[in-house]
Amino acid sequence: MSDTATSTVTVRLPTVLRPQANGQSTVELSGSTVGEVIAALVAQYPGLKSNIQDDDGNMRKFVNVYVNDEDIRFLDKLDTAVEAGAEVAILPAVAGG
Amino acid sequence: MALVASVLDLIGNTPLVDVSQLSPKPNVHIYVKLEGQNPSGSVKDRIAMAMLDAAEAAGELAPGKIVLEPSSGNTGIALAMICQIRGYHLKIVLPENVTAERRQVLEAYGAEVISSPGAEGSNGAVRLAQQLSDEHPDWVFLYQYGNEANPTAHYTGTGPEILADLPEITHFVAGLGTSGTLMGVGTYLKEQKPSVKVYAVEPPSGERVEGLRSLDDGYVPPVFEKWGGLELLDGKRIVRPIESLVFTRRLVNEAGVFAGISAGAALAGAVKVAERLDDTEEAHIVFVASDGAWKYLSTGAYSDPIDDVAANLNDVIYF
Numbered sequence: 001m002s003d004t005a006t007s008t009v010t011v012r013l014p015t016v017l018r019p020q021a022n023g024q025s026t027v028e029l030s031g032s033t034v035g036e037v038i039a040a041l042v043a044q045y046p047g048l049k050s051n052i053q054d055d056d057g058n059m060r061k062f063v064n065v066y067v068n069d070e071d072i073r074f075l076d077k078l079d080t081a082v083e084a085g086a087e088v089a090i091l092p093a094v095a096g097g
Numbered sequence: 098m099a100l101v102a103s104v105l106d107l108i109g110n111t112p113l114v115d116v117s118q119l120s121p122k123p124n125v126h127i128y129v130k131l132e133g134q135n136p137s138g139s140v141k142d143r144i145a146m147a148m149l150d151a152a153e154a155a156g157e158l159a160p161g162k163i164v165l166e167p168s169s170g171n172t173g174i175a176l177a178m179i180c181q182i183r184g185y186h187l188k189i190v191l192p193e194n195v196t197a198e199r200r201q202v203l204e205a206y207g208a209e210v211i212s213s214p215g216a217e218g219s220n221g222a223v224r225l226a227q228q229l230s231d232e233h234p235d236w237v238f239l240y241q242y243g244n245e246a247n248p249t250a251h252y253t254g255t256g257p258e259i260l261a262d263l264p265e266i267t268h269f270v271a272g273l274g275t276s277g278t279l280m281g282v283g284t285y286l287k288e289q290k291p292s293v294k295v296y297a298v299e300p301p302s303g304e305r306v307e308g309l310r311s312l313d314d315g316y317v318p319p320v321f322e323k324w325g326g327l328e329l330l331d332g333k334r335i336v337r338p339i340e341s342l343v344f345t346r347r348l349v350n351e352a353g354v355f356a357g358i359s360a361g362a363a364l365a366g367a368v369k370v371a372e373r374l375d376d377t378e379e380a381h382i383v384f385v386a387s388d389g390a391w392k393y394l395s396t397g398a399y400s401d402p403i404d405d406v407a408a409n410l411n412d413v414i415y416f
Contacts, residue, residue, distance in 0.1 A: 012304070014303055014304045015304065061315075061317065062315025062316065062317065063315065064303070066334070066335055069334050069335040069336070069337070070332065070333070070334045070335075071332070071333040071334065071335075073327060073333070074327075074330060074331065074332045074333050089301070089304075089335070091301060091303035091304055091335075092303040092315035093303065093315040093316055093317050094218055094219060094220050094302045094303045094315065094316055095218075095219040095220055095222075095223055095242060095274065095275070095316045095318060096169060096219055096272070096273065096274025096275065096299070096300075096302070096414075096416035
């Protein structure tokens with residue numbers, strides 16, 4: 001796949017964000033990177049924007065984003081490539097212990 | 098085993114067991130650090146002891162004092178064992194949705210349990226404990242998420258034990274809760290052997306935590322930030338309940354290791370690491386079994402239809 005290929009992926013939303021996305025738990029979106037998918041998500045559901053991004057468009061500190069269950073902070077962050085059929089999950093950071 | 102003066106002398110020096118029969122590749126060896134062998138049954142004995150020792154050394158604790166801590170179970174249980182021996186009154190803020198066994202063990206050791214709303218998960222327990230601490234400045238609030246004694250116990254104990262037992266180690270995998278195990282062991286291993294890779298696994302707990310008003314109610318432990326978690330870790334992945342259960346069962350069925358559900362999650366992470374290595378690469382992967390299976394029997398994790406158990410685990414805290 002080339003750098004510019006656009007893929008359709010599934011975005012999974014946590015319970016806390018569903019009210020801003022018409023109550024849906026998953027949304028189908030297109031993009032070639034996580035950043036593009038997130039941009040498409042907040043374009044479609046503007047109410048989500050302030051929940052997951054700060055005023056500069058960076059991901060908020062307590063938001064974790066995963067591609068196929070891997071945290072993108074340890075991949076290529078928002079530049080992480082997504083392939084067709086990938087699952088992008090947005091989750092709040094929570095404690096254990 | 099030697100004669101010891103107290104159960105507290107049995108903390109640490111846990112065994113490392115070769116479970117390479119669970120490896121997907123012949124050149125990849127997998128080992129489990131059996132933290133359930135600690136006297137109260139989990140890895141948390143190490144940090145409970147270290148945090149109480151540090152508070153005593155700082156002059157904050159004396160017999161009769163009240164100790165406060167939020168915990169999803171194991172830290173509370175470890176503190177309860179030690180506080181009972183040393184004469185401290187312990188208050189544990191515990192989310193309502195932990196297994197019944199966790200609450201029962203806490204009560205057996207004489208701890209006072211303060212319930213926090215299950216819908217808020219561990220974050221809610223942390224928040225309530227912070228509020229109680231503000232209201233009662235005379236209580237000793239240990240705060241494992243920000244207490245240096247937590248990662249330090251692993252830096253000085255767990256990490257050196259692993260490297261001494263297995264100098265060949267190439268990868269380390271553990272669950273992420275307070276991040277103490279990963280930060281302490283990971284920092285030690287990379288200092289001693291920079292080629293070692295360190296991976297975190299976590300449950301998808303944030304997905305169902307309905308009590309969060311917004312993602313700003315999320316939580317990153319101060320220990321993770323102070324010890325440079327973003328730079329230290331080589332990867333972090335979610336392991337879902339069904340996958341955790343599959344590997345928890347394989348651990349007991351194929352290796353005879355009767356461990357808690359988070360151990361299955363860590364094993365799943367170790368197997369994922371193994372699968373991504375070149376077929377010719379020799380590797381020695383260590384993962385941590387934080388506790389034994391006993392406190393999870395009521396979930397049906399080891400015997401009930403696996404899909405039913407996995408569905409129920411969405412609402413139970415098992416990390």
